[in-house]
Amino acid sequence: MKPLVKMQGAGVSFRHKTILEGIDLAVEPGQFWGIAGPNGSGKTTLVRLITGFLSASAGSVQVLGRDIGRWRLHELRRRIGYLPQHVSFDEGFPISAGELVLTGRTGVRGLLRGYTDEDRRICREVAGELGIGHLLGGPLGTLSGGERQLAQLARALAQQPELLILDEPNNNLDPRAADRFMEVIERLHLGHNLTVIMITHEISALPPSCSHVALIRDGALAGAGPSGELLTAETLSELYGLRLSVQKSAGRHYIMRSEE
Amino acid sequence: MDLAALWQFPFFRNAIYASLLCGVGCASVGVFIVCMRIPFIGVTMSHAAMTGAVFAVLAGVDPLAGGFALALACSFFIGPLAESSRMNPNISLGVIFSLMMGLAFLGIGLAPEPKTEMMGLIWGNILLLSGSDVIRMAVVTAVVLAVIKLFYKEFKAVMFSRNLAAAVGVHERMIYYLLLALCGATVTVNLDTVGGLMLFSMIVNPAAAAWQFTWSLGRMFALSTVLGVLSTVSGIAASALLDLPSGACVVISSSLVFGIALIFSPKRRQIGHG
Numbered sequence: 001m002k003p004l005v006k007m008q009g010a011g012v013s014f015r016h017k018t019i020l021e022g023i024d025l026a027v028e029p030g031q032f033w034g035i036a037g038p039n040g041s042g043k044t045t046l047v048r049l050i051t052g053f054l055s056a057s058a059g060s061v062q063v064l065g066r067d068i069g070r071w072r073l074h075e076l077r078r079r080i081g082y083l084p085q086h087v088s089f090d091e092g093f094p095i096s097a098g099e100l101v102l103t104g105r106t107g108v109r110g111l112l113r114g115y116t117d118e119d120r121r122i123c124r125e126v127a128g129e130l131g132i133g134h135l136l137g138g139p140l141g142t143l144s145g146g147e148r149q150l151a152q153l154a155r156a157l158a159q160q161p162e163l164l165i166l167d168e169p170n171n172n173l174d175p176r177a178a179d180r181f182m183e184v185i186e187r188l189h190l191g192h193n194l195t196v197i198m199i200t201h202e203i204s205a206l207p208p209s210c211s212h213v214a215l216i217r218d219g220a221l222a223g224a225g226p227s228g229e230l231l232t233a234e235t236l237s238e239l240y241g242l243r244l245s246v247q248k249s250a251g252r253h254y255i256m257r258s259e260e
Numbered sequence: 261m262d263l264a265a266l267w268q269f270p271f272f273r274n275a276i277y278a279s280l281l282c283g284v285g286c287a288s289v290g291v292f293i294v295c296m297r298i299p300f301i302g303v304t305m306s307h308a309a310m311t312g313a314v315f316a317v318l319a320g321v322d323p324l325a326g327g328f329a330l331a332l333a334c335s336f337f338i339g340p341l342a343e344s345s346r347m348n349p350n351i352s353l354g355v356i357f358s359l360m361m362g363l364a365f366l367g368i369g370l371a372p373e374p375k376t377e378m379m380g381l382i383w384g385n386i387l388l389l390s391g392s393d394v395i396r397m398a399v400v401t402a403v404v405l406a407v408i409k410l411f412y413k414e415f416k417a418v419m420f421s422r423n424l425a426a427a428v429g430v431h432e433r434m435i436y437y438l439l440l441a442l443c444g445a446t447v448t449v450n451l452d453t454v455g456g457l458m459l460f461s462m463i464v465n466p467a468a469a470a471w472q473f474t475w476s477l478g479r480m481f482a483l484s485t486v487l488g489v490l491s492t493v494s495g496i497a498a499s500a501l502l503d504l505p506s507g508a509c510v511v512i513s514s515s516l517v518f519g520i521a522l523i524f525s526p527k528r529r530q531i532g533h534g
Binding site for chain 2: 051053074075076077078079082084087088089090091092093094095096099100103104106107108109111112114115139141142155159
């Protein structure tokens with residue numbers, strides 16, 4: 001089976017400064033990858049390479065079976081559900097939650113074509129699956145942070161993506177909302193065999209079904225492979241530059257500072 | 261003289277038709293400017309249109325063509341500038357805005373007397389519009405509305421968040437520049453109505469007033485055009501009845517509309533308690 005994402009020696013330099021270098025990664029269909037590392041290590045840059053928001057200045061990047069340079073970027077992005085770290089918008093913007101979800105169908109439908117009944121049906125189904133069907137008619141600006149995040153996820157899923165990319169999806173959520181959000185993601189991944197790449201700086205945010213991780217430090221890959229092999233005290237201590245211990249509970253990995 | 265008596269004169273009828281079209285056109289593109297929070301880009305473009313029109317008159321060509329060309333050129337220059345992270349875009353826009361003003365007044369200074377046409381571009385000259393001017397406004401306004409209808413779903417995505425629009429596979433950059441081009445065409449064709457210096461109030465005020473009352477973009481477009489027409493027609497009527505400058509009357513009436521909307525805004529309270 002062809003990998004959905006394949007990077008070989010991929011790197012990004014900007015004004016003579018290397019941001020990312022030597023990234024080798026192969027994400028197979030149906031896998032759940034966690035991209036972890038300290039703040040500023042280059043995690044978001046990596047997914048920006050996959051979505052074509054940045055071009056690699058070294059190495060090669062293949063996405064959905066094709067070299068990224070051969071894609072028309074808007075066509076590629078229609079097939080990737082991407083939840084960016086910050087979606088800043090004006091709270092008073094005149095848009096309902098349902099209209100935001102429908103936005104996910106905009107690229108898929110293409111220019112000069114209006115939304116169809118099928119688009120609306122897909123959005124209702126996705127929202128229903130995420131438990132926000134009853135919120136679709138209300139203004140987006142009056143929803144809670146957790147509800148907005150679910151609406152954004154519904155927007156990404158309405159694209160019926162082949163790959164879902166989540167960039168620090170729990171950042172603005174309280175623990176209960178974060179847990180609920182990750183339960184939904186896991187259900188989608190396991191129930192629909194959806195390939196997921198999730199960026200996080202917090203290892204414990206990765207759900208039990210996260211099968212693989214890529215650890216990034218200072219723009220370089222510190223390790224990539226099965227979660228069980230890499231999420232150890234030794235590799236994580238090296239990754240964060242701290243003495244850490246790892247405890248596994250209910251399939252998640254929790255890291256703690258070790259006593260000297 | 262009352263309004264019924266004034267209606268007998270073609271110049272007054274043309275002025276009312278023009279103010280209707282100005283209200284619809286400016287208030288529609290105003291929704292883009294207000295929703296995307298880019299008023300400085302809008303005001304810079306309207307001054308670029310004014311400057312382009314002034315120099316077109318100097319060169320003996322159609323002011324509409326000159327105004328649109330410079331407004332469009334300006335949008336293709338300030339668009340990337342506003343995206344640049346090297347310098348706060350408002351600083352660069354401030355430089356361009358004042359340059360446009362300076363060039364407009366230079367053009368007026370270079371023009372031979374009488375400078376009636378030039379002054380009309382700056383202060384507005386709605387009572388001097390001909391039937392063909394009104395037809396031209398109607399055509400441009402119709403094209404602007406048709407383009408908004410054709411690309412409505414893309415405009416909505418880009419207005420909400422340019423990053424998000426790009427992420428779902430919308431031709432985000434093309435739609436953004438199309439949006440700026442529509443603003444450029446609208447401000448240019450309406451220069452004679454309110455004048456380049458004051459036109460911006462007609463773009464921002466009705467849309468900002470409509471924003472206070474609705475959570476639906478479609479209704480915001482509709483309400484903005486109603487308030488735009490209310491502002492221009494009441495302003496022009498007041499100007500004719502009281503013998504006051506038309507541009508100033510329109511600015512004051514649209515500002516009043518916005519002020520009243522702000523006082524009674526239900527949305528402001530909803531967001532405050534959300």
